[in-house]
Amino acid sequence: MTVSALYSFSMQVRALRFSEVLATLSQTRVAIMTRTNFLHIDLHARKSGRANFVIDELSRVPESCAHVEDSLPPIQIAGVPFAEISTQLNRRLGEAYETTKRGVRKEIRVTQRVLLAGVASYPVAMTETCASLAERRKYRAWRARAAKFFLDLARAHNAICSIVAHHDETFPHIHAAIIPTDTAMLAPALHPGYAAREAAEQECLRQGMPKKEAVAAGRRAYAPAMRQFQDAYHEQVGHPSGHARLVTGRARLPRGEYLALRTCHDARDQAILEREQAERERAAIVAETARLIKMGRQASEDVIAMSFSEGMRAVRDGRIEDIVYNPVDHVADLIRGPDVDDVEWEQLLNDLAPAWDQGLLAALEALLATRSRGPAIRRAGAYF
Secondary structure: OOHHHHHHHHHHHHHHHHHHHHHHHOOOHHHHHOOEOOEEEEEEEOHHHHHHHHHHHHOOOHHHOOOOOOOOOOEEEEEOOHHHHHHHHHHHHHHOOEEOOOOOEEOOOOOOEEEEEEEEEOOOOHHHHHHOHHHHHHHHHHHHHHHHHHHHHHHOOOOEEEEEEEOOOOOOEEEEEEEOOOOOOOHHHHOHHHHHHHHHHHHHHHOOOOHHHHHHHHHHHHHHHHHHHHHHHHHHHHOOOOOEOOOOOOOOOOHHHHHHHHHHHHHHHHHHHHHHHHHHHHHHHHHHHHHHHHHHHHHHHHHHHHHHHHHHHHHHHOOOOEEEEEOOOOEEEEEOOOOOOHHHHHHHHHHHHHHOOHHHHHHHHHHHHHHOOOHHHHHHOOOO
16 A cells, blocks of 8 residues: 555544544533543743743733633632742742752752642533522632642642632633742652652662663553542542543544534534524514514504594584594594595595504494494484
């Protein structure tokens, strides 16, 4: 098989896989994407200003949060004021040192990781959280638990910690910035995975294992430690909040495919929201129109009844000789004068009837029936 044929075949397989995953997840997105724990921690060095950049991003400095369209200031949740974190970090960096095997002090390396940043996300969209008082209460309770979890992690190592919340992205979430206070500013000691890795590696070296085997043993210790860390978060935060520890059957996709899938889901959700909004607006318009029609019909019938009664009383009392309807304001004009010819009367009704609803037409027909009894009724009103 040639290289081009192999590439074509691999693309076909990838497209088939993606289409199958899209079809499956489009039906089960709610079960897969919601109410699940999300916790992530990472280490950052001062090289290239990375640690300070992370702090600026959490502070929502415009140049550092380009991924957020409409950024909002962070909300202080716990720990030291976040505005002091950058100052604390830089001050401690200036004082930090490491000691060589010969006992010589020297400045820490620029690649030394000096900041642990953590993020925990609430698994309900910001729009849904804001729309429900009950959901906002659940969110605040979750936020307090998650903040305590990060604070306990920092206090266990006597580290400096500040926690803020962000409400300007799809899901509300909190960030923790933790700075080590030891002289060498060894942030990996704060990270459960790296700490377990280092401990396992050092223990193997003490037992006389070769360096390569000790490193491999340390790497094997990383994953169990992180699983334990996630289990602890679920026990203290996720489970009390009603969130799931793991997602059963969730497809693991490359980032490009996941972003494409999320774009499809977002477009579908937006279309559904717009359709539901249009249906609600249409239903409101129909209901309002029906109400106005009912009010107009009732008002017209009331006016007709009053005018008709007034006209009949006028005919009965001999005050007028004929009744002619005015089509402009829908009230009876009481006209004194000569009789209206029957043909002219019929023509008047035929001209006006198409523009009136059933109630008005019925009233006019009754009026016509009454008038057609004879001249004596029109003039003297003896039968009224």
